[in-house]
Amino acid sequence: MAVGLVGGISLTGWLVWGGRGKPVAAEEVQPPFPPPPGSRFFGAPVGAVPPAAAKHDGISNLEESPELAEFTPEERVHIWVYELCNRSVVHITTKSIREGALLLFAVEIPAEGEGSGVVLDRNGHILTNCHVVEDAQEIQVTLFNGKSYAGRLVGQDRVTDVAVLRIEAPPEELFPVMFGDSNRLRVGQRVYAIGNPFGFERTLTTGIISSLNRTLPSRSQARTIKNVIQIDAAINPGNSGGPLLDT
Known part of the structure; x- marks a missing residue:
């Protein structure tokens, strides 16, 4: 489940910011198959998120899925995280006009960008980075x-x-991300990121939490962002706005 939004980089690792607080109920999203035995799934997208986080109950005691029997316990966890959450991740592409100069003349230059985001609800709201x-x-x-x-x-x-978008998509095509409680996170804990680095859609990377409660200057330098989560998972351009997940 998501615990923050992937947002920036430091010299020692990628930084993500997550909400703080107790989980609250959210729309339930059924995984394609049961989780590995003993799994506990708290999670949330990485970026500044509201204090409220959603949780998914009643899955830790489910029997082992036959589809995953041939894999190691660690591989089963990786696979289940991806299969459960990847449908909640979106690929965002943008077009804009930027001002430039050609010789002595001001010109407008078309520009394109891309990133990631997560589905918030079946009304079409999408969470991403500003x-x-x-x-x-x-x-x-x-x-x-x-x-x-x-x-x-x-x-x-x-x-x-942080930014919120809305799309006019049928509810049956939208799989809201499950939010977890970032208060449960621990340094050394395994985390996962799903995004679209360099346009390669739905890419999964994994690492650990390197530190908690970091601070980061905001882009406007007007204030400091608190409760930043530092991770060492591989993050590249295009990952911004995607979820940071735990198990």
Whole structure:
């Protein structure tokens, strides 16, 4: 489940920011097969998220899935995390116009960008980083099934680098991410990131939590972002806005 939004990098590892607080109920998303025995699934997308986080109950005692019997216990956990959460991750592409100069003349230069995001609900709300969609004239959101929809910016906070989009997609195509409680995180804990680095959609990387409660200057330098989670998972351009997940 998601515990923060992937947002930035430091010299010692990638930094993500997550909400703090107790989980609250959310729309239930059924995994394609039962989790490995003994799994506990708390999780949430990485980036600044509201204090409330959703949890998924009643899965830790399910029997082992036959589909995963040939894999090691560690591999089963990796596979289950991906299969449970990847449908909640979207690929965001943008088009914008930037001002430039050609000789002595000011010109407008078309620019394209991309990043990741997570489905918040079946009403089409998408959570991502503000810098992914900032100043975009056109936003396209591609779901797990390859279908793309025009995205509309409904809110953003440049200080904490968070934005919410909305798409007009059928509810049956939307799989809301399950949010966890970042208060449960521990240094050394295994975490996962799913995103679209360099445009390679639905890429899974894994690592550990290197440190907790870091602080990070906001992009506007107007304030400090607190409760930043430092991780060592491989993160590249295109991962921004995607979820950080735990088990």
